[in-house]
Amino acid sequence: EPEVTQTPSHQVTQMGQEVILRCVPISNHLYFYWYRQILGQKVEFLVSFYNNEISEKSEIFDDQFSVERPDGSNFTLKIRSTKLEDSAMYFCASSEVGTSGPSNEQFFGPGTRLTVL
Amino acid sequence: QKEVEQNSGPLSVPEGAIASLNCTYSDRVSQSFFWYRQYSGKSPELIMSIYSNGDKEDGRFTAQLNKASQYVSLLIRDSQPSDSATYLCAVNKLSGGSNYKLTFGKGTLLTVNP
Numbered sequence: 001e002p003e004v005t006q007t008p009s010h011q012v013t014q015m016g017q018e019v020i021l022r023c024v025p026i027s028n029h030l031y032f033y034w035y036r037q038i039l040g041q042k043v044e045f046l047v048s049f050y051n052n053e054i055s056e057k058s059e060i061f062d063d064q065f066s067v068e069r070p071d072g073s074n075f076t077l078k079i080r081s082t083k084l085e086d087s088a089m090y091f092c093a094s095s096e097v098g099t100s101g102p103s104n105e106q107f108f109g110p111g112t113r114l115t116v117l
Numbered sequence: 118q119k120e121v122e123q124n125s126g127p128l129s130v131p132e133g134a135i136a137s138l139n140c141t142y143s144d145r146v147s148q149s150f151f152w153y154r155q156y157s158g159k160s161p162e163l164i165m166s167i168y169s170n171g172d173k174e175d176g177r178f179t180a181q182l183n184k185a186s187q188y189v190s191l192l193i194r195d196s197q198p199s200d201s202a203t204y205l206c207a208v209n210k211l212s213g214g215s216n217y218k219l220t221f222g223k224g225t226l227l228t229v230n231p
Contacts, residue, residue, distance in 0.1 A: 031217070042224065043161060043205065048217035056217045091160050104149040104168070104209050106219060108160040 002026045004109035006092050012115045016081050021112045023075045023092030032075045033093040033106060034067065036060070043091070049075065082116045089113050120144060123206050123222035131230050136193040138225050140206030143187070149209035150182055150189045155224065156202045165191060196229040203227070 005024045013019050025032050034046040048055040049067050066078045075094075079086055093106040122141045130136045138152075149168050153161035167173045167180040167189065179192040193200055203224040210220055 033217070035219075043207075043219075043221040045218040045220070058218070089160075105151070105163060105166055107163060108153075111160045 002028075004092055004094055004107055006090075006109040006112050008112060009110065010113045010115070012117065013082055015084055015116055019079050019082055019114065021077045021079075021090050021092075021114070023077070023109055024073050025075055025092065025094035026096075026107060027073075029094035029096045029107075031055075031095045031097070032067075032069070033095075034077045035091045035093060035108075036088040037091065037111075038088045046077075046090075079114075082114075084116050087114055087116045119222075120220050121206055121208050121222035123204075123225045125223055126226040127228050128225055129228045129230060130196050132196060132198060134196050134229075136196045136200065136227055136229070138191040138193075138204050138206075138227065140189045140191075140222055141187055142189070142206075142208045142220075144208070144210055145184075145187065147187075147208045147210055150180070151207040151209070151219065152178075152180060152191045153205040153207060153221075154200075154202045155205055161205055161207075161221075193227075196227075198229045198231050201227060201229050 007022045032049045035043050037043045045058050047057040047061045064080045068076050089111045091111045092109040095106045120143050152165040154164050155161045165178050165180040167182045170182050170184055173180045177194045181190045203226050205224045206222040207219040
C-alpha cells in the first residue's frame with residue numbers, strides 16, 4: 001500500500017541552526033501538507049502546497065519556515081534559524097486531486113521528531 | 118470557543134464492549150469530518166471520513182454526523198486491546214475559502230482492558 005515517507009526520523013540541532021525535513025508523498029498525490037505536534041498538544045496545520053506554490057499557511061508558518069518541491073518526488077520543510085519552541089513532531093501529509101480541488105482525505109507520514117537544544 | 122472539542126479521557130472500556138467517542142465543532146461551514154487514530158509516538162492514521170448527516174459504517178467502526186448539532190462521533194464495536202490509542206477528530210474547514218487544512222481536536226485517549 002502506498003505511503004508517505006519522511007526522513008530523518010529524529011533530528012537534533014542547536015538553537016539557531018537550519019534544518020531541512022524531507023518527505024516523499026504518495027506518488028499520485030498532488031497536494032502536500034506539513035503539520036506539527038508539540039508533545040502533549042494537538043496536531044497543528046502549518047502549510048499546504050500545490051502546483052509548486054503555497055496554497056495556505058498558518059500563523060505559525062512565519063518567515064523562518066519555507067517549503068519546496070526540489071524534484072518530482074521530494075517535498076521539504078526548512079526552518080532557517082531554529083528556536084527551542086520549534087521542538088516538536090513534524091508530519092508531512094498528502095492528498096490526491098478531488099473533483100474540485102484536493103481530495104479531503106489526507107494521509108500522514110511517520111513524522112520527524114525535531115529536538116532543538 | 119475551541120474549534121474542535123473532544124473529551125481528553127481517558128476512556129476505559131472492557132474488551133468486547135462498545136467504545137463511544139465524541140467531538141463537537143464550532144464552525145457551521147465545516148464540510149468534512151475525519152477520525153484519526155494515533156498510537157503513542159506515532160503519526161495520525163485515517164480510519165474514518167464522513168461528509169453527510171447520518172451514519173457511516175466500516176467494519177467495527179461507525180461514524181455518526183449531525184451537522185445541526187455540530188456533533189460527530191465514532192463508535193468502536195467489539196473493542197480490542199489493540200484499539201487502545203488516542204482518537205483524533207479532525208474537521209476540514211471551508212470558511213474563508215480554505216479547503217486545505219485540517220483542524221484537529223486534542224484527542225481522546227481510549228484504553229481497552231483485556
